[in-house]
Amino acid sequence: MGLTDQLNKPGDSNEITRNYFNSLLIEMRHFDSVLPSTELTLYGETFKTPVMMAALSHLNNVWPDGMVEMARGAKAADAVNWAGMGDEAEFERITATGARTIKIIKPYADHDMIMNRIEHAERHGAMAVGMDLDHSFSGNGQFDEILGLPMSPKTLDDIKQFVRSTRLPFVVKGVLSEQDARKCLEAGVQGIVVSHHHGIMRHAVPPLMILPRIAKVINGEMPIFVDCGVADGYDVFKTLALGATAVSAGRVIMEPLGKSGADGVRDTIVRITEELAGVMGRTCSPDLDHIDPAVIWPTEG
Numbered sequence: 001m002g003l004t005d006q007l008n009k010p011g012d013s014n015e016i017t018r019n020y021f022n023s024l025l026i027e028m029r030h031f032d033s034v035l036p037s038t039e040l041t042l043y044g045e046t047f048k049t050p051v052m053m054a055a056l057s058h059l060n061n062v063w064p065d066g067m068v069e070m071a072r073g074a075k076a077a078d079a080v081n082w083a084g085m086g087d088e089a090e091f092e093r094i095t096a097t098g099a100r101t102i103k104i105i106k107p108y109a110d111h112d113m114i115m116n117r118i119e120h121a122e123r124h125g126a127m128a129v130g131m132d133l134d135h136s137f138s139g140n141g142q143f144d145e146i147l148g149l150p151m152s153p154k155t156l157d158d159i160k161q162f163v164r165s166t167r168l169p170f171v172v173k174g175v176l177s178e179q180d181a182r183k184c185l186e187a188g189v190q191g192i193v194v195s196h197h198h199g200i201m202r203h204a205v206p207p208l209m210i211l212p213r214i215a216k217v218i219n220g221e222m223p224i225f226v227d228c229g230v231a232d233g234y235d236v237f238k239t240l241a242l243g244a245t246a247v248s249a250g251r252v253i254m255e256p257l258g259k260s261g262a263d264g265v266r267d268t269i270v271r272i273t274e275e276l277a278g279v280m281g282r283t284c285s286p287d288l289d290h291i292d293p294a295v296i297w298p299t300e301g
Helices: 003-005 013-023 066-074 086-098 109-124 156-164 178-187 207-218 233-241 250-259 262-281
Strands: 022-028 040-042 046-049 052-055 081-083 101-105 128-132 170-175 190-192 223-226 245-247 296-298
Touching: 013 022, 013 207, 022 040, 022 233, 052 066, 052 081, 052 262, 066 081, 066 086, 066 250, 066 262, 081 086, 086 101, 086 109, 101 109, 101 170, 109 128, 109 156, 156 170, 156 178, 170 178, 178 207, 190 207, 207 223, 207 233, 233 245, 245 262, 250 262
Parallel strands: 052 245, 081 101, 101 128, 128 170, 170 190, 190 223, 223 245
Antiparallel strands: 022 296, 040 046
């Protein structure tokens, strides 16, 4: 079934996203190629890979203290770690691993709670802090509620206030439109995550479909991160070629984490990064800043 057919019938956003990933083909180039570098520079720090952890939460059913174990794996792979919902003690254990971690905070209705969590993240060594705005509403059009805590949508002035409240870069997660990308620029945000939060809304546009438009709006003024369904180095390459700075891997690390803990996470990041390097070598892409988007060939409209 083609992407157009999939979009014209009720369907899962994750399936639509997977179909779009698969619809993108890669042109090979060989003359004047060099050994590629997968090195990522982000917020003044350097990492071996643009493959990052996703902003996951509550992984204790996967591995004891699973969020901390995931951070250990990210640290071992010299990759950026992300942390989603969790208590302050857990976040302190995460940063104690030495993993450079971006903390994502829910859009709580209680702004004092948000400010306290921003301050705590900054005090305990977060690399950056941010918010996943896509959790403001539930599927019935009411304000969302997570673990008994009410959420609420945020205004442009709210985001400006959060940006001003910290010395850390502030990241907005759940950007899936040019309109929100422009507002992030206006708010002084220093990073965005192009994402539909693993299908939080059905029929959501695939992140890679809208990514080039968002990248044009951002015009290099801040890093662009992408998540949702990244499975291997080919997915990572396609995402970087279309305008991303780095890519988050979430569910692809769950099984390795459950089987082997931090070693499984590390090995998965290394494998995906090696696959990425392989594609870069075969497309004359010397580093992350010099991947020609023209090597990507869409096969469906």
